[in-house]
Amino acid sequence: MNKRVYILSLLLVSLLLMAASCKKENSYPKNSIEGTWRCFENIGVNSPRDYNVQINYYNPDDSAEITLLNLYNLGYEFEVWATVEDTTITINYTNSLNNDITGIGHFTRDYSVIYWELSYFGNAGSDPNIEAFFRRP
Numbered sequence: 566m567n568k569r570v571y572i573l574s575l576l577l578v579s580l581l582l583m584a585a586s587c588k589k590e591n592s593y594p595k596n597s598i599e600g601t602w603r604c605f606e607n608i609g610v611n612s613p614r615d616y617n618v619q620i621n622y623y624n625p626d627d628s629a630e631i632t633l634l635n636l637y638n639l640g641y642e643f644e645v646w647a648t649v650e651d652t653t654i655t656i657n658y659t660n661s662l663n664n665d666i667t668g669i670g671h672f673t674r675d676y677s678v679i680y681w682e683l684s685y686f687g688n689a690g691s692d693p694n695i696e697a698f699f700r701r702p
Contacts, residue, residue, distance in 0.1 A: 598631065598649070598676055602699035604638075614638065618699060637685050637695075639664055654679065663688045668695070677701060 598620050605615045616638040623630035623646065631654070633645040644660040647670075654670035664687030672679040679699040685692040 596676065597628070598654075598672055598679065601702055602679065603702045604636075604697055604699050606695055606697040617702065636666055637664075637683070637689075637692075639689070656683070661687070670699075 599622055600620060602618045602620060603615060604618045606613060616635065618636055619634040619641065621632050621634070622628055623632050629649050631647050631649060633647060633656075634641045635643065636645045637643075639661075643664060645656055645666055646658055646660075647654050647656045652672050652674060654672065656666055656668050656670075659666055664685070666683055666685050668681055668683030670679045670681040677700070681695070681697040681699070683692075683695040683697060685695060
């Protein structure tokens with residue numbers, strides 16, 4: 566009886582250790598910055614704050630041009646167009662005459678984090694020195 570309990574206990578502990586060591590699969594697209602990101606702003610007039618940003622490819626056949634929706638938490642109708650070169654994102658322009666965002670982002674090669682240096686000028690005031698990072702939710 567004791568030998569059976571010992572073997573079952575050892576088996577149970579082994580199974581628990583194996584389950585805990587299993588690598589979880591990422592739920593976001595592999596080799597792509599496309600998708601929903603959680604933005605965390607570190608410095609600025611309205612900091613700290615966090616919100617979601619959606620990144621889409623402008624042309625699905627070209628990963629060099631992207632759009633960002635809800636950047637600076639200005640709503641999903643506020644679009645920002647940017648270009649991607651290697652691991653650098655450069656903001657080019659927005660669809661708004663009243664809100665302007667400029668800046669540059671750098672993402673990790675595993676597409677898990679984007680680090681940003683941004684400036685905002687517009688209806689919500691000005692924030693010339695925004696440091697932010699995006700993580701997958």
